[in-house]
Amino acid sequence: MSNEAVAILISGRGSNMISLVKQASGYRVALVASDKPEAAGLVWAAAHGLATWSLSPKGIGKAAYEARLDAALHEAGIGTIALAGYMRLLSDDFVARWRGRIVNIHPSLLPLYKGLDTHARAIEAGDAEAGCSVHVVTEELDGGKVLGQSRVPILPNDDADKLAARVLAAEHALYPRILSEFVMTPFDHVRDVALTLPETEELIGKSVFTVASEAFVKFDGDATMLVRSIEDDAAGSTKWVSIDLTGDIDWAAVEDRIARSWELTAPADLLEAGGR
Structure with missing residues (x-):
């Protein structure tokens, strides 16, 4: 913090x-x-x-x-x-x-x-x-x-x-x-959002947030966030994409990307139980 x-x-x-x-x-x-x-x-x-x-x-x-x-x-x-x-x-x-x-x-x-x-x-x-x-x-x-x-x-x-x-x-x-x-800091903002999501854990010292032991948010440097995104709609596979957190940031959009990454990572039983 x-x-x-x-x-x-x-x-x-x-x-x-x-x-x-x-x-x-x-x-x-x-x-x-x-x-x-x-x-x-x-x-x-x-x-x-x-x-x-x-x-x-x-x-x-x-x-x-x-x-x-x-x-x-x-x-x-x-x-x-x-x-x-x-x-x-x-x-x-x-x-x-x-x-x-x-x-x-x-x-x-x-x-x-x-x-x-x-x-x-x-x-x-x-x-x-x-x-x-x-x-x-x-x-x-x-x-x-x-x-x-x-x-x-x-x-x-x-x-x-x-x-x-x-x-x-x-x-x-x-x-x-x-x-x-x-x-x-940008990381403070990301942490505040990520830790509100169910069963999220922070890997202290690694700038990584997980759900069910799988990473859904990573931090690269001081102001670059990595989140999961759909790579192929048909296959449902995901890829990591980077988001620059410098300048005038649309935090509502960032929060949505974090929540979406959590949904793409969380196990099915957690989503079926009500998700976020």
């Missing part, structure tokens, strides 16, 4: 930071950093044994501040940055240096209502639903790829504060789950 070193950037109390720490799975919080040395979230993090870093940009400028932040992140061995109530806009240069490795949570159903006052804008528009989105951070404000969303109904008596409280509760559940999925 991945154990990605994550830094959480906060500017205040950091309620989403606390959720990310308490629900960490597949990642470890290696640093909590802030542009506000007085941030309450830093006190909580230190009290729970987490490494902290803080520096105010006042008097040194944005470039110098981000250079010091960047150095602290590298010193801590950070692989992924999670913004959690971090109110300072990151420069394009900083985002470029960490491209594809910064995520944020935004209190709207992106691409709706980028920026501020999202709850009031959703109510004013007469929307039936509001919610939150976890997305990859890019140079465009709230414009990166959406990784996951949670929807919250807008009730007839809602004002911005009431809606914000319910959306925040949804954020606390959504953000840790999506961050866990985001830091997963």
